[in-house]
Amino acid sequence: MSETMNTDDAVVLAPARSAFDQDWRKIVNWGLICALALIFVSLTDMPDKLDKRVIVEPLLSMGYLSLIWIPIALGNFVTREVVLEGMAQHKKGLRELVAGVSVGAIGGAGLALLIWLLDTRDLSDPLVNWNDALLEVLSFGEGVGYGAIFWILASAGLGLAGGALHLLPAIANRLLFAISLTIVLSASLESALDDISEGFQLEWLFEALFEKKGGLSVQGAIILAVFAIAWVLFLGGQAKRGRAAVAARRELSPTKVNTVGLVLIAVAAVVLPMFLGRLTNDLLTNVGLFLLLALGLNIVVGLAGILDLGYVAFYAVGGYTAAIMTSPTSPGLSPELPWWVAIFVVVFMAIVAGLFIGAPVIRMRGDYLAIVTLGFGEIIRLTVRSDWASGFTGGAQGILSIPGADIVGIATVKGTDPQQVLYLVIGFVAIAIYVSWRLENSRIGRAWMAVREDESVAEAMGINTVNSKLQAFVVGAILASFSGAIFAAKVGSVFESSFKILVSIVILVIVIVGGMGRIAGVAAGALVLVGILGGPNQPGLLAEFSEFKLLIYGALLIWMMLKRPEGLIPNVRRSRELHQDEFLQDAWLKAQADDDDDEAVSGEAAPA
Amino acid sequence: MSEVVDSSTPLLEFRGINTHYGAVHILKEVDLAIYPGELVCLLGGNASGKSTTLKTLLGMVTPTTGEVVLDGEVVNDKPTSYRVERGVTMVPENRRLFKRLTVKENLELGAYLRNDDGVESDLERIYEMFPRVKERLNQKSGTLSGGEQQMVAVGRALMANPRVLLMDEPSMGLAPALVQTNFELIQQIHEEGVAIFMVEQNANMALSIADRGWVLQSGRVVLDDTAEALLANPELRASYLGDGNR
Numbered sequence: 001m002s003e004t005m006n007t008d009d010a011v012v013l014a015p016a017r018s019a020f021d022q023d024w025r026k027i028v029n030w031g032l033i034c035a036l037a038l039i040f041v042s043l044t045d046m047p048d049k050l051d052k053r054v055i056v057e058p059l060l061s062m063g064y065l066s067l068i069w070i071p072i073a074l075g076n077f078v079t080r081e082v083v084l085e086g087m088a089q090h091k092k093g094l095r096e097l098v099a100g101v102s103v104g105a106i107g108g109a110g111l112a113l114l115i116w117l118l119d120t121r122d123l124s125d126p127l128v129n130w131n132d133a134l135l136e137v138l139s140f141g142e143g144v145g146y147g148a149i150f151w152i153l154a155s156a157g158l159g160l161a162g163g164a165l166h167l168l169p170a171i172a173n174r175l176l177f178a179i180s181l182t183i184v185l186s187a188s189l190e191s192a193l194d195d196i197s198e199g200f201q202l203e204w205l206f207e208a209l210f211e212k213k214g215g216l217s218v219q220g221a222i223i224l225a226v227f228a229i230a231w232v233l234f235l236g237g238q239a240k241r242g243r244a245a246v247a248a249r250r251e252l253s254p255t256k257v258n259t260v261g262l263v264l265i266a267v268a269a270v271v272l273p274m275f276l277g278r279l280t281n282d283l284l285t286n287v288g289l290f291l292l293l294a295l296g297l298n299i300v301v302g303l304a305g306i307l308d309l310g311y312v313a314f315y316a317v318g319g320y321t322a323a324i325m326t327s328p329t330s331p332g333l334s335p336e337l338p339w340w341v342a343i344f345v346v347v348f349m350a351i352v353a354g355l356f357i358g359a360p361v362i363r364m365r366g367d368y369l370a371i372v373t374l375g376f377g378e379i380i381r382l383t384v385r386s387d388w389a390s391g392f393t394g395g396a397q398g399i400l401s402i403p404g405a406d407i408v409g410i411a412t413v414k415g416t417d418p419q420q421v422l423y424l425v426i427g428f429v430a431i432a433i434y435v436s437w438r439l440e441n442s443r444i445g446r447a448w449m450a451v452r453e454d455e456s457v458a459e460a461m462g463i464n465t466v467n468s469k470l471q472a473f474v475v476g477a478i479l480a481s482f483s484g485a486i487f488a489a490k491v492g493s494v495f496e497s498s499f500k501i502l503v504s505i506v507i508l509v510i511v512i513v514g515g516m517g518r519i520a521g522v523a524a525g526a527l528v529l530v531g532i533l534g535g536p537n538q539p540g541l542l543a544e545f546s547e548f549k550l551l552i553y554g555a556l557l558i559w560m561m562l563k564r565p566e567g568l569i570p571n572v573r574r575s576r577e578l579h580q581d582e583f584l585q586d587a588w589l590k591a592q593a594d595d596d597d598d599e600a601v602s603g604e605a606a607p608a
Numbered sequence: 609m610s611e612v613v614d615s616s617t618p619l620l621e622f623r624g625i626n627t628h629y630g631a632v633h634i635l636k637e638v639d640l641a642i643y644p645g646e647l648v649c650l651l652g653g654n655a656s657g658k659s660t661t662l663k664t665l666l667g668m669v670t671p672t673t674g675e676v677v678l679d680g681e682v683v684n685d686k687p688t689s690y691r692v693e694r695g696v697t698m699v700p701e702n703r704r705l706f707k708r709l710t711v712k713e714n715l716e717l718g719a720y721l722r723n724d725d726g727v728e729s730d731l732e733r734i735y736e737m738f739p740r741v742k743e744r745l746n747q748k749s750g751t752l753s754g755g756e757q758q759m760v761a762v763g764r765a766l767m768a769n770p771r772v773l774l775m776d777e778p779s780m781g782l783a784p785a786l787v788q789t790n791f792e793l794i795q796q797i798h799e800e801g802v803a804i805f806m807v808e809q810n811a812n813m814a815l816s817i818a819d820r821g822w823v824l825q826s827g828r829v830v831l832d833d834t835a836e837a838l839l840a841n842p843e844l845r846a847s848y849l850g851d852g853n854r
């Protein structure tokens with residue numbers, strides 16, 4: 001929103017266009033999109049269900065936020081222009097406001113129509129949320145007419161605000177954006193902040209910001225806004241300068257800066273869990289378990305280019321092997337090994353499973369491989385559940401009373417103590433990150449990339465393509481099995497229902513949203529998706545959102561694919577790859593020019 | 609590239625090779641021999657089986673009958689890597705760089721099977737040979753111009769420290785001016801002692817630098833002679849050399 005406005009003094013602005021010099025067709029299009037988005041969100045029942053999650057008491061809840069951002073954003077987008085070098089730019093003025101208002105009003109009218117229909121028709125058969133409760137929320141219990149008029153006016157006003165953002169100078173846009181982000185993010189993180197503030201003895205700060213019954217207080221929101229403003233105006237600049245300094249130093253000694261960063265992260269990983277409460281520790285444990293899985297899948301998909309949709313199979317193998325090996329009540333085999341011994345069996349089983357699934361599918365390509373792995377993922381789960389295997393796996397009853405993780409007899413990590421489990425997870429994540437990093441920059445990593453790029457040429461270079469793909473598959477399997485083994489020790493029981501296809505999909509989404517092949521990106525993806533929204537069976541910070549988790553995952557995935565295919569934290573190489581068209585075009589043009597040069601030169605030389 | 613040249617046994621040899629794709633018979637009773645340090649070429653029309661010959665030599669396609677012989681050893685059931693390790697390297701048709709990897713990474717992949725310590729000095733040698741390539745080490749190879757890609761493709765193959773270079777239509781898709789340069793480059797590599805087995809459509813130019821040549825027609829060797837003899841062959845002149853153009 002902030003980048004659209006270009007108030008650089010250097011740019012000569014043409015005078016503002018008249019308010020009615022509009023592309024009306026575009027306005028109607030955006031208005032209809034706005035209406036559809038409002039109706040869609042209403043019918044998902046977000047406004048009602050999320051109303052309980054307050055952002056600023058008593059002004060704003062997540063429920064209303066799910067509606068009001070739409071007219072603001074669309075009212076702004078409608079007059080957004082891509083400004084390229086050398087293009088004439090007009091001063092912003094009434095025209096932007098009129099467009100914003102119109103989009104908002106059309107959207108509001110759509111919502112008004114929905115309110116009227118809610119009152120007069122009953123479409124509750126296909127649309128499960130079509131009920132009086134929704135009508136009640138949308139019309140504030142004041143009747144259809146009130147609700148309809150309110151939303152037309154409110155939405156028009158919000159659209160106007162969206163359009164008005166164009167008129168504000170860039171810095172104001174940045175401030176507004178920072179304020180909204182800070183407030184919404186703080187409200188989202190409420191329970192984690194509660195937990196953390198307790199650990200750091202900062203309850204007073206938490207109480208100053210949040211209401212007792214949940215949500216920021218007005219006073220808290222103002223404090224945060226002031227903080228955000230200060231950040232943008234003062235600290236933000238300094239942080240940027242600091243980063244630039246680090247980057248400049250990096251040129252000189254990359255290892256030094258990296259080492260400093262690594263040490264800082266390591267210290268944080270050791271110290272932080274002590275200050276965190278149960279809830280945050282537990283949440284971070286879930287993030288860590290998924291990060292472990294995502295790092296493994298990142299090797300398989302991101303580096304070796306094998307689209308494995310049945311990755312959950314290896315998570316299940318890890319979980320079940322650890323359960324069978326350690327639980328005293330495991331139905332068939334029950335060796336009751338200590339966990340750290342069992343982990344060797346887990347690795348062994350992961351290798352066996354990796355080879356067993358990998359060997360037949362690895363020769364297939366692309367979509368065939370994806371579909372077959374999808375099948376294998378389910379086959380493993382259904383086998384675990386089957387009568388045939390239930391003698392060992394407990395079938396639908398699962399395996400219970402798994403003791404915690406015994407670490408070389410030194411300490412026992414109890415599944416019930418989230419802090420201990422978090423340390424265990426951090427340890428394994430550190431191993432996984434180290435392994436990923438080493439592999440990526442190794443001979444085998446290069447072979448993986450070659451196979452990903454062009455299998456038959458890789459073969460011609462002497463790379464054993466089948467072996468190297470199998471290796472990627474097995475490494476991925478081992479990392480996933482670690483995650484499964486820790487999961488079993490943490491929860492104390494395993495059931496086949498924890499290993500459904502959805503898990504594979506969530507892991508894949510983390511990898512894609514994070515940016516394939518990028519370790520830091522994958523970590524960010526796990527944090528955002530699992531930490532805030534929640535994993536397939538694990539609640540995140542926004543517990544109220546769990547019903548809409550998949551919807552948001554999907555929306556996020558589509559948006560990422562369209563707008564940021566390089567992931568949350570792009571790496572330079574990937575982003576160049578993905579925006580390759582432009583590069584190729586450039587290169588083609590350049591090549592043409594070069595060839596002409598060559599020809600000119602040799603043309604002169606030839607007759608001589 | 610400092611192997612002792614023993615020119616009495618062929619470096620690479622086909623003995624009565626038949627190759628099938630499924631039920632389709634491609635190569636039919638092909639006999640070939642490439643001696644160390646030679647520059648030879650394989651001519652033939654489209655779909656006559658030229659690329660298949662190269663793939664069979666390198667082990668990417670397994671012949672149904674007959675023997676592929678490397679240094680006197682039958683290598684039919686040895687994998688590609690075995691042959692690459694012993695100095696057989698291919699520059700594939702259309703160059704086929706790893707487009708999304710950098711130039712440097714492409715070159716390093718050429719030396720994938722090597723663990724001697726000549727890799728670094730060979731890299732330097734390639735930079736010397738192609739100063740253009742050195743300037744673009746960190747550029748994605750897919751964004752290079754066609755001529756530059758050819759340099760990287762040849763450089764990548766040389767990084768394997770080959771004794772024989774199998775080149776599949778090296779001048780395909782190059783501007784006419786570059787074709788000449790490219791043949792000069794091939795000659796230069798040859799002079800350094802690397803045997804070259806070249807598949808070419810550009811028969812005239814190929815034969816003018818080659819020692820010997822074969823002509824393949826629907827998978828069968830129909831002519832096998834010295835380059836001069838082939839250049840003078842009226843049949844060949846009529847069908848491949850576009851007689852009258854010279």
Ligand SMILES: Nc1ncnc2c1ncn2[C@@H]1O[C@H](COP(=O)(O)OP(=O)(O)OP(=O)(O)O)[C@@H](O)[C@H]1O
Nearest residue numbers: 629630632634652653654655656657658659660661
């Ligand atoms: N993998 C494959 N599967 C089935 N048929 C193939 C395969 N590869 C090549 N062929 C067929 O084998 C025949 C010979 O192919 P080859 O690539 O060797 O021809 P070529 O002489 O190199 O032709 P060109 O000059 O066009 O490159 C062609 O008819 C081709 O369609």
Ligand SMILES: [Mg+2]
Nearest residue numbers: 658659660701
């Ligand atoms: Mg060919």
